[in-house]
Amino acid sequence: MNESPKSMAPDRPPAPKGVGKISKSLSAAATRDRLLHATSHIIQTQGIERLTLDAVAKEAKVSKGGLLYHFATKEALIAGVVQSLMDEFDADIERELALDRSPESPGRWLRAYVKATFNGKPLATKLISSLVLVATCNPELLQLVQGKFDAWQQKILASGLDPVRANLVRLATDGFGDAELFGYMPPNPALRQDLLAMLLAMIQEAESDDIHITKVLEQR
Numbered sequence: 001m002n003e004s005p006k007s008m009a010p011d012r013p014p015a016p017k018g019v020g021k022i023s024k025s026l027s028a029a030a031t032r033d034r035l036l037h038a039t040s041h042i043i044q045t046q047g048i049e050r051l052t053l054d055a056v057a058k059e060a061k062v063s064k065g066g067l068l069y070h071f072a073t074k075e076a077l078i079a080g081v082v083q084s085l086m087d088e089f090d091a092d093i094e095r096e097l098a099l100d101r102s103p104e105s106p107g108r109w110l111r112a113y114v115k116a117t118f119n120g121k122p123l124a125t126k127l128i129s130s131l132v133l134v135a136t137c138n139p140e141l142l143q144l145v146q147g148k149f150d151a152w153q154q155k156i157l158a159s160g161l162d163p164v165r166a167n168l169v170r171l172a173t174d175g176f177g178d179a180e181l182f183g184y185m186p187p188n189p190a191l192r193q194d195l196l197a198m199l200l201a202m203i204q205e206a207e208s209d210d211i212h213i214t215k216v217l218e219q220r
Contacts, residue, residue, distance in 0.1 A: 032070050034060040036084050039077045040127055048130040051077070079141055082131055085123070086148045092116035106160035107203040110169060113152065114203070117177045118196045128181055165206040169199050 038059035042051050053074060057067045071077045096112035096119070097103075135141045156166050176195060180186045187195060 031062060031066060035062060035067060035070055035077065036080050039081050043130050044124050044127050048134065075138065078131065078134055079144060082135070082141060082144060089116060089120065092120045105207055107207045109155045109159055110161065110166055111200060111203050114169065114173050114196070114199050117173050118192070123181055125181060125183065161206045165202060169202050172199060
């Protein structure tokens with residue numbers, strides 16, 4: 001008797017345990033990323049006053065229920081964008097740490113912070129300015145940002161560098177970042193490179209406890 005096509009088909013091995021969960025997790029992460037990207041896009045192109053849950057769902061091509069599964073409120077969406085931006089900067093720091101040629105030196109983390117600020121991708125001014133404005137009026141969002149800056153500050157304080165000079169470098173770096181972001185007379189490319197070299201030299205001197213600032217520009 002001839003076997004039916006069904007009985008002749010080879011048995012398929014069962015899917016490895018956990019594959020289904022991983023696939024769902026990746027899908028959920030992709031949806032969440034689309035929602036955050038849509039939120040950022042609306043803020044940049046239409047202004048934060050036009051940001052609504054319906055607008056984000058439409059822009060991301062996600063159902064309203066799918067949106068609410070990840071973000072229950074507009075405030076949660078904004079906090080998600082802020083968190084993602086800080087996570088991206090953390091990733092930039094980690095990349096610079098991996099490239100550092102003196103992994104055992106106390107200035108390693110601060111060096112990575114400086115390089116991540118100078119070498120990171122430019123941020124959209126309208127997006128950041130809108131988020132800053134919202135954060136100043138939202139205590140929970142402001143606390144989220146302050147908590148991240150506090151964590152970065154603790155990394156600097158725990159590095160073993162002279163705290164005064166280390167904070168001088170950090171504050172100068174943050175000021176540079178703000179100048180570039182908001183267009184406050186940002187330095188030209190040549191001066192930009194000189195500033196980076198000087199800040200890195202200051203970190204090196206803080207490591208050696210040298211009281212003099214290296215005349216690094218004269219060596220270039």
